[in-house]
Amino acid sequence: MRDEADSHVHFYPLVLPSKQYISNSGYFMEQKAPPRIVGLETEYAFTPITDGKFINDSWGFPLFFLRLFPSSYLCTSNDLFLYNGARVYIDTGGHPEYATPECQDVGTLIRYDKAGERMMERAERFMNQCFLPFENQKLLEWILEFHKFASARDRLRWWFESKNYPVRIYRNNIAINTVSGSKIEGPVSWGFHESYSVPAKIPWNRLETVLLPFLSTRQIYGGAGWFGQSDGVMEFWMSQRASVMYLNSNHQTVSNRSVLNTKNEPLSDKDVYRRLHLIMGDSNMSPWATWLKVKATCIVLDMLEDEAFLAGINFNYDNAAGIMRMVARDISFNRTFQFGGRTHTALSVQRFFLDLAKRFYFGEERIEADEETREALALWEFALDRIYALDISVLSPYFDNFAKIHIAEAMLHKRGIETPRYPGFLRSFRVNSETATRLKGFDLSYHRVLSEESSFMAFQKSRSCRALKEQAERTLPFLARDLVPAEAIEHCWWNPPPGRATWRYSLIKAAEAYQALRSVQYISLYWDKGSLVDMNTIPIATFSNDDPHRESTEELTEFIEKMSDPPASSV
Structure with a gap:
């Protein structure tokens, strides 16, 4: 695929050098660098079934909702970091958002992401239990007497008494009444954001040139899928977020959304790391879909950071946003466009990057491929x-968009609607209003976080899914393992992963211990800094950590040691 004459990209050497040695293939192989930091931010749809409105700050309800997550009583609701290092908050449009802690491998990231989903499920169960009459109303009254709710007590009581329940929480990205093909703005779409640490000195144009073709076609396996409807015609989209992407690059996340987000808030030493912030992906129910799309992105970044390996390759690619929307509606996988001076499909672009990766890790052995990469x-x-x-x-069984196609085919067959083996029939099709309603209802229920009401969970337990898994496992035996076992969820609920999340956990525990000795009003905490604040809102101690790999800092260690010292004798 290399073509020196077609190259439109100038690659700059990395500022951060690393030691090299000769691989068996005769190429320079980089010694293992610190693990790439990865993180996810998932916005959830939260709605009372009575009116479909999202959380409204005027109700005082976010204060109650956020306190249902495993956090210290000293953490403020505006900076609600959990014991496991994650953060929960109410984002634009009234969407509860769970941001994972910084993770150093994708498997760990998926487990912390799913732990957050289960926390959302538990919060929904608890709230709906509080709304029930008799004994649970007493529980609710007791909760509202807690001093943390004093400023919002009347508004909360009004909200509960107005019967705005039961509530439902969904892990999706688009409103069910969205009109297919329309330009979508405002609160009808909410996000799923990915973060990746990359060397700070890699030029932005290099990131943009290499990543745009990969990211705009990644949805063929990374999309969550959805059924759009317009004028009685239904069509299946491979991705939900693709429908709101209208620019190639931009810094905004709420309007004028783009395939590649230029926002750079490093949350670390800005001279060492850039935080690549992606907003174009879907919220997957399947952990395997999230795992593959995030890991594949890490693989492309590995290649991108090797200045010599990609030199001379033509990545010329225009209108990434337009192609992304086109690909989302192409479930026949044969729509063509220009990439690198050649005619491609989304499938062939992904094959292009896969072939590059295989040569990078196995052919030229530029860096060692660990088990997760393999x-x-x-x-x-x-x-x-x-x-x-x-x-x-x-x-x-592993990818949401294909699960929806598989289940939709079964639903249509059951209603006597013949569907050819070729999936392109879902590109545009007419059904009666009852069938359309059922398809839309299934589409929404697929994303329920409440396990017993989730079509995703029902499919995973079905005989059909088990048979398909057995077929896939004969080719890839590792698919037989549970990517997110129950014991992993239990661990990730309360414990941080290695790295800076452990530092925040230690800071929280130190604050709780210090509060037993002296008065600490609250902890002001962010990803890379924190402080203990007294009754007069004066900081008692402040801490910072600009290295996402670092689990401890000298200032925090000294603070903990001083707390452990016995008080000096007054005699």
């Missing part, structure tokens, strides 16, 4: 092979 490359190739063969049912 498994991701295998699943990536398996997915592309099955898509090419139009054998997509076998992918449905």
Whole structure:
């Protein structure tokens, strides 16, 4: 695929040098660098079933909702960091958002992401229990007497007494009444954001040039899928967020959304790291879909950071946002566009990056491929092979868009509607209003966080899904393992992962211990800094940590040691 004459990209050497040695293939192999930091921010849809409105700050309800998560009593609701290092808050449009702690591998990231989803499920269960009459009303009254709710007590009581329940929480990105094909603005779409640490000195144009073609086509396996409807015609989109992407690059996240977000809030030493912030992806129910798309992005970043490896390759690519929307509506996988001076489809662009990655890790051995990388490359190739063969049912246990196609076909068959094996029929099709309502209802229920009401969970337990899994596992045995076992959720609920999240956990625990000795009113906490504040809102002690890999700092260690020292004798 290399073509020196077609190269439109100038690659700059990295400022951060690393030691090299000669691999078995005769190429320079980089010694292992510190693990890439990855994180996810997932906005959830929260709605009372009575009127469908989202959380409103005027109710005082966010204060109650956020206190249902495992956090210290000293953390303020505006800076609600959890014991596990994650953060929960109410984002634009009244959407509860769970931001994972900084993680150093994608498997760990997925476990902390799913722990957040289960926290949302528990919060929904608890709130709806509080709304029930008799004994649970007494529980609610007791909760409202807690001093933390004093400023919002009357508004909270009004909200509960107005019967704005039961509430429901969804992990999706688009309102069910969205009109297919329209330009979407405002609160009808909410986000799923990805963060990746990259060397600070990599030029932005290099990130943009390499990433745009990859990210705008990644949705063929990374999308969550949705059924759009307009003028009685339904169509299936491979991605929800693709419908709101209208620019290639931009710094905004609420309006004028773009495939590649230029926002750079490093939350670390700005001379060492840039935080690549992506807003174009979907919120997946399947942990395997999230795992593959995040790991594949890390793989592309590995290659991008090797200045010599990509030199001379033509990545010329225009109108990434337009192509992303086109790809989302192309479930026949054969729409073409220009990339690198050649005609491509979304499938062939993904194959292009996969082939580069295989040469990078295995052919030239530029860096060593760990087990997670090897498994991701295998699943990536398996997915592309099955898509090419139009054998997509076998992918449905692992990828949300294909699960929805598989289930929708079964629903249509049950109603006597014939569906050809070729999935392109879902591009545009007419059904009666009852069938359309059922498809839209299924689409929404797929994203329920409440396990017993989730179509995703029901499908995962079905005989059909088990048979398809057995078929896939014969090719890729590692798919048999549970990516997020129950014991992992339990651990991630209360404990931070390695890195700076452990530092925040230690800071919280130190504040709680100090509060037993002296009066601490609250902890002001952010990703890279924190302070203990007294009754007069004066900081008692402040701390900072600009290295996302660092688990302890000298100032925090000294503070903890001083607390442990016995008080001096007054005699």
